[in-house]
Amino acid sequence: MSFPETFVWGAAAASYQIEGAVDMDGKGVSTWDVFCQRPGVIWHGHTGGVACDHYHRYEEDVALMAEMGLRGYRLSVSWPRVMPEGTGRINDRGLDFYERLVDRLLASGIEPWITLFHWDFPQALYERGGWLNRDVADWFADYAAVLVSRLSDRVRHWMTLNEPQVFIGMGHRDGTHAPGIRLTPRELLRAAHHTLLAHGQAVRAIRAAARQPCAVGCAPVGQVTIPDGESPAEVAEARRLTFEMREPTLWTNTWWMDPIFFGRYPEDGLAAFGRDVPEVRDEDLRTIQQPLDFFGMNSYMGYLASSRLRHKAADDGWPPGHPRTACNWPVTPAILYWGPRFFHERYGLPIVITENGVSCRDWVSLDGAVHDPMRIDFIARHLRCLHRAVSEQIPVWGYFYWSIMDNFEWAEGYKERFGLVHVDSRTLERRLKDSGHWYRQVIATHGRVALE
Numbered sequence: 431m432s433f434p435e436t437f438v439w440g441a442a443a444a445s446y447q448i449e450g451a452v453d454m455d456g457k458g459v460s461t462w463d464v465f466c467q468r469p470g471v472i473w474h475g476h477t478g479g480v481a482c483d484h485y486h487r488y489e490e491d492v493a494l495m496a497e498m499g500l501r502g503y504r505l506s507v508s509w510p511r512v513m514p515e516g517t518g519r520i521n522d523r524g525l526d527f528y529e530r531l532v533d534r535l536l537a538s539g540i541e542p543w544i545t546l547f548h549w550d551f552p553q554a555l556y557e558r559g560g561w562l563n564r565d566v567a568d569w570f571a572d573y574a575a576v577l578v579s580r581l582s583d584r585v586r587h588w589m590t591l592n593e594p595q596v597f598i599g600m601g602h603r604d605g606t607h608a609p610g611i612r613l614t615p616r617e618l619l620r621a622a623h624h625t626l627l628a629h630g631q632a633v634r635a636i637r638a639a640a641r642q643p644c645a646v647g648c649a650p651v652g653q654v655t656i657p658d659g660e661s662p663a664e665v666a667e668a669r670r671l672t673f674e675m676r677e678p679t680l681w682t683n684t685w686w687m688d689p690i691f692f693g694r695y696p697e698d699g700l701a702a703f704g705r706d707v708p709e710v711r712d713e714d715l716r717t718i719q720q721p722l723d724f725f726g727m728n729s730y731m732g733y734l735a736s737s738r739l740r741h742k743a744a745d746d747g748w749p750p751g752h753p754r755t756a757c758n759w760p761v762t763p764a765i766l767y768w769g770p771r772f773f774h775e776r777y778g779l780p781i782v783i784t785e786n787g788v789s790c791r792d793w794v795s796l797d798g799a800v801h802d803p804m805r806i807d808f809i810a811r812h813l814r815c816l817h818r819a820v821s822e823q824i825p826v827w828g829y830f831y832w833s834i835m836d837n838f839e840w841a842e843g844y845k846e847r848f849g850l851v852h853v854d855s856r857t858l859e860r861r862l863k864d865s866g867h868w869y870r871q872v873i874a875t876h877g878r879v880a881l882e
């Protein structure tokens with residue numbers, strides 16, 4: 431039992447969470463740089479100012495990836511590092527960094543998968559209205575064109591946006607992520623619509639600028655409802671719950687994905703939002719519905735169908751004693767079977783697990799190693815479910831573990847450790863955890879080590 435030879439074994443990270451060097455070599459300010467200065471918003475006042483200093487240590491980091499035998503590395507580019515004001519002037523030194531990184535990855539046999547936007551939004555554009563300004567779609571497409579013109583002779587996999595549900599929801603509704611504001615429901619939906627337009631225009635820009643055939647996707651949160659059992663009725667119920675929108679919330683799949691794949695907002699969502707639905711101009715939905723090559727799915731936890739019907743806000747419905755990670759997320763491996771199955775059935779594209787992972791309270795033991803058996807167990811359980819999807823002929827291109835290394839976990843600061851590589855936050859020393867060594871075996875055996 432194993433995964434196909436072509437399966438992409440990967441790991442992921444994002445610019446603001448690992449790079450540091452936030453004011454070096456001409457980088458512009460991002461909303462996360464500003465947000466981190468606000469008292470009380472980040473655990474213990476941490477910031478991404480230094481993060482893992484990956485900007486200076488990328489060679490060492492790529493060497494660790496190569497040691498694990500990674501086939502793919504999902505990275506994101508910091509928009510203000512490339513365009514300090516977000517639009518107009520290009521910062522060549524910023525682009526040079528990504529070029530060096532890409533070259534180093536390719537020389538190590540690792541395919542770069544690039545996300546254009548993983549939340550570090552240019553502050554200058556935020557001051558011009560940010561996602562509330564419809565021009566954001568043009569700004570984003572221009573930035574996409576700059577990046578793709580420079581890197582697409584070497585890079586063949588692109589993703590537009592990481593988790594719009596989170597940067598709009600937590601950044602603009604809850605105020606717990608940058609830019610830390612609380613919009614009205616009506617404004618939120620306008621910002622979300624512009625986000626979708628930005629996605630569509632960026633896909634067009636990527637295809638127009640690409641110097642070789644490339645695969646384009648996005649990486650939304652894939653929210654999966656797991657059936658209670660496997661009777662046709664139970665499966666149908668879980669599918670319905672995965673794609674329904676009874677509540678007026680952006681924490682859904684379909685409000686984001688139906689416009690992208692079907693060129694329309696879901697009827698139940700339109701009904702739920704009522705008068706808050708944004709103005710949609712004639713061409714908008716055609717712009718948003720650009721052909722994509724894969725469905726990227728970030729997924730960490732799911733709901734159980736029956737408990738979802740019962741669950742109240744602030745309670746995810748899992749019973750007492752259900753396994754939980756260090757950040758209290760329920761452990762629900764079945765998402766990696768049902769997610770690919772439901773999303774492939776509905777949207778028809780090959781699936782890539784663009785993020786999945788676990789935070790544990792890891793530390794360096796007396797013997798100098800980092801023992802993280804729970805992470806190994808977590809990944810193995812998830813890979814088993816993913817393998818079931820693969821064996822049922824659901825096309826799954828790859829799996830990107832989040833994260834390659836411990837990093838700045840947004841409002842949680844450095845409290846949460848998701849890495850295969852342990853990073854000492856003070857010395858920045860890197861050390862492969864047991865799970866990193868184990869992942870090397872998984873990759874070398876096309877997954878057998880995790881399945882047997």
Ligand code: FCB
Binds near residue numbers: 596728785832840848
């Ligand atoms: C996802 C984010 C990623 C990381 C993981 C733990 O929501 O995309 O940056 O924070 O969660």
